[in-house]
Amino acid sequence: MSKAFLAAVLQDSLHCTGVAAVKAADDLVTAIVAELKTEGGFTLPSFGTFTVHKTKARRALNPRTGEPVKVKAGKTVRFKASPVLKKAV
Structure with missing residues (x-):
């Protein structure tokens, strides 16, 4: 969309x-x-809930070189579908 x-x-x-x-x-x-x-959140009735979650700093691997890379802490948005939406889909 x-x-x-x-x-x-x-x-x-x-x-x-x-x-x-x-x-x-x-x-x-x-x-x-x-x-x-x-x-930190938003609910749309009959659709779902958006919430903000903190992510911790972590190490990841560069897919091209395979060497470790530091990833900073941050925030991400998660979505949980409502039962009405789940049933409709």
Whole structure:
């Protein structure tokens, strides 16, 4: 799924212009990212839950050379599908 696809769905559903639909899609994605940054999670009922998890620093291997590489600690987003979504798919 892309922002363009999301904008097209919004445009068809709301019967608005393409520019307004793209703006709405951008605003939606921006709001979700802001919620993940501030609250550490975001739940979309009947779809699923996005949560932010911390990752530890670790060593990995460079697939080309095979030599060890240090990977810094960071954050990643995980998704857990709701039972409604699981049943629909």
